[in-house]
Every structure is written in structure tokens, then in C-alpha cells.
Amino acid sequence: MNADLILCSPQVVTCAPGDAPRPGSQMGQLGIVAQGAVAIEKGVIVGVGSQTEITAKWSGKRIYHKGALTPGLVDPHSHPLFGGSRVHEFQMRARGATYQEIHAAGGGIWSTVQATRQASDEQLRELTAERLRRMLHHGTTTAEVKSGYGLSVAEELRHLKIYQELKSMLPMELVLTFMGAHSLPQEFAGRQSDYVKLVVEEMVPAVAAQGFAEYGDVFCEVGAFTVEESRQVLQACKQAGLGLRIHAEEFNHLGGARMAAGLGAASVDHLQFLPPEDFPILRQGGSIPVMTAGTSFFLGMSQFAPARGLIEANLPLALGSDFNAGSCLSESMQMAMSLGVLKLGLSPEEALLAATVNSAHSLGRGRQVGSLEVGKRADVLALNLSDVREWPYHYGVNVVEAVYCKGARIG
Ligand code: NIG
Ligand code: FE
Secondary structure, eight states, rough: OEEEEEEEEEEEEOOOOSSSOGGGGGGGGGOEEEEEEEEETTEEEEEHHHHHHHHOOOEEEEEEEEEEEEEEEEEBBOOOOOOOHHHHHHHHHHHOHHHHHHHHHTOOHHHHHHHHHSSOHHHHHHHHHHHHHHHHHEEEEEEEOOOOOOOOOOHHHHHHHHHHHHHHHHSSEEEEEEEETTOGGGGGOOOHHHHHHHIIIIIIIHHHHOOOOSEEEEEBTTTSOOOHHHHHHHHHHHHHTOEEEEEHHHHHHHHSSHHHHHTTOEEEEOOOOOOOGHHHHHHHHOOOEEHHHHHHHHTSSSSSOOOOHHHHOOOEEEEEEOOOOSOOOOHHHHHHHHHHHHOOOOOHHHHHHHHTHHHHHHHOOOSSSSOTTTBBBEEEEEEEEESSSGGGTTTTOOOEEEEEETEEEEE
């Protein structure tokens, strides 16, 4: 039979089986095929196995890569659409100011909201496209992208529409999340409940009517939204047919993660201050914990999410970049994996599973991407490393040599 392309490598890291999230000890198995090959036809994987098996069955153009082949990385948490720069806050933090102090003083998210509101569609499209291309060149072939720097009905819709346009411009897949409850806009100062009402009664229905966003998210935190307000927002999202995600327990344990798990959230994210008694509740809700070690690192926090405890409680962990304007300015899921090993105590195998199979499932994309298996989208990376276990070990640089999206090599 003829295939469009056959990729060959001394080490094909399939991450199979990927049809279900991989919890606990199942995160350690990468399904490596030595002297392996991946056959691709019309952007879809049609064969995976040893080079002998695959070339006996499939003919077609062969490309031999010297390094390992892996599935494209799946980033389940990012905020790449924003204007302006917070480099001055970065410097303030380096000298000892905390992220929350800056937020409380009117900087932080609000400063980015102002800059983003002022930017034209074209400026935002270009800035965001550049960031998404950087993600892609670092191996992210599927990315969840959040709104949340608009904080008005018109601005949130404008930002989601720009993401929607970028979806057709870029080869990677984007999964859109509405996050109107990211922070209280200054025009609602002292009227938090009015803003929550606006989100629930106007923003969510308007977003749902456009059909742009697949998920709804909320920042449940001191200085952002309470558990009760977050519940109202997520309930409205659920009613409107959106899947649910939450930013929870990032700086304090408020109970947002367990509340969201009770509503059936697809993911509960950040979790630096998640206590062990909440672990079984996440498991019962089927919510995938998304760890964003880059945020703790970039904010200079000593607290990291309890990854090992969650794995011992048999949960499937995912890793996200949390790329955003203020708390983590890195597009690289490779960096997220290195920090997953160094700061969360993951093994290199667990870090890769968390950045592929489990993150894909947290986005409802587990049947399409996340592993190299027949029927999945041909999103494949070729590394500059012969052994994939060295990936997080080689940190802070790009070791992706080639990115294939739907079987096409990205320049
Ligand atoms: O995921 N926690 C809230 N939102 C972002 C930070 C956004 C910002 O500081 O601009 C986060 O860390
Ligand atoms: Fe975030």
C-alpha cells in the first residue's frame, strides 16, 4: 500500500496506549519502538511499528531521522493573546515585590487588560501569531488558548474572534477557552457582584452564541473571584454547553478545585496549595490536574503543586506552559517538562506523558492527538536527542529538530 510519508528513527516513542488518560503508575510507560517507523497518509497515522514491518506493508517517501520521534506536545493551558509588556513588574519582582502585591496595587492582569484593549485587531493577531509560532517551533502542535485580557462583552468576543481567525491561519490546532472571569476590571471596582452578573448573564451567553469557545475558565483566588462566584460562572458556562476548567489553589487553598470537580470540570489547574484531602475528590470528578510549574518558578515561589501525591493517589497529571503576560512568559512545553522533573519530582517518562496523552485528554482531544497510533493526527516531532529520556534533562534550549503537523513539515 502507498503512504504519503514514512518517518523512520532508531527510537519511536509512541506514548501508546493513548485512548484514555494515564493515571498513577501508568504514566511511566512510553511504548518505545526501537528502529521504528510511522506511516502517514492524508495527515493521519496509518501505521506504527518496526521499520521492517512498516516498510514491508507501506511504500512511499521515507525520511530517516537520527533522533527520537515523539507525538507533538499538547499544551492544555496558555494565555497568548495580550498587548503590552510587564517587564517593569518582572524587575520589581526580581527585587522582592510579590505578584499579588503588584496585582493588589492595580498592576498585574489589569495593566495587561489596558494595553490589550488599546491594541488593534491586527496588532493582537500579529503578536499572538508570533507567540503561537514560537510554541509550534518548540514542539507544541495543539494548544489551549484563553481569553481573559478583555473583561467586557465586546473585548472578550473580539479576542475570541482573533483566536478563531488564527485557527485557520496556523497549522497547529487551537482549543479556545473563554475566561471573562480572570480579574475584576477597574470600571467595576467595588461592584464585584455586578461584574459576575455581567459574566453570567451577558458574556457567557454571547460567547456561546458565537460558538467560538469550547471551554470556560475562572480565576478562583484571593483578589480575583471567590469559590461561590467561581461556581456561578462555571455553572453558567456548563449550562451554555461549555466544558469547564479552573485556576485554583494557586496562592491559597480556597476549595475551588473541589468545587469545579463537583461540576465535572475537564481540568483543574495550578494547584500549588492543593491539600491531600482534595485528591480523591478530583479523582471522583474525573478532573485532570494540570500543573504549571513554570508559574511557580517564574514567580519565585517555593511552593509547587503536589505532583507526587497526586500520582500516588492514582490521578493522571498533565503539564501546561501557562504562557501569559505576567506570571509565566515562556511558550516552551519543553521547559514545562524540565521543571516538571526538577520541581515536581516527575520522571522524564511521566513528564512526557503529562505533556501528551494526559494533556490531550484534559482538552477532550485524547482520541485525535497525544500519541503515535493508527487513526490519530500525524503530529510528530523529531528530536536532536537519540534517547527521549534525555529530553527534560537538556533544559532551557530547543531540542526539537523537526515538527510535523498533520503530516506536513513546518519550516
Ligand atoms: O494563570 N492566574 C491567573 N492568570 C494567569 C496570570 C495572568 C497574568 O498575570 O497576566 C495565570 O497565572
Ligand atoms: Fe493561567
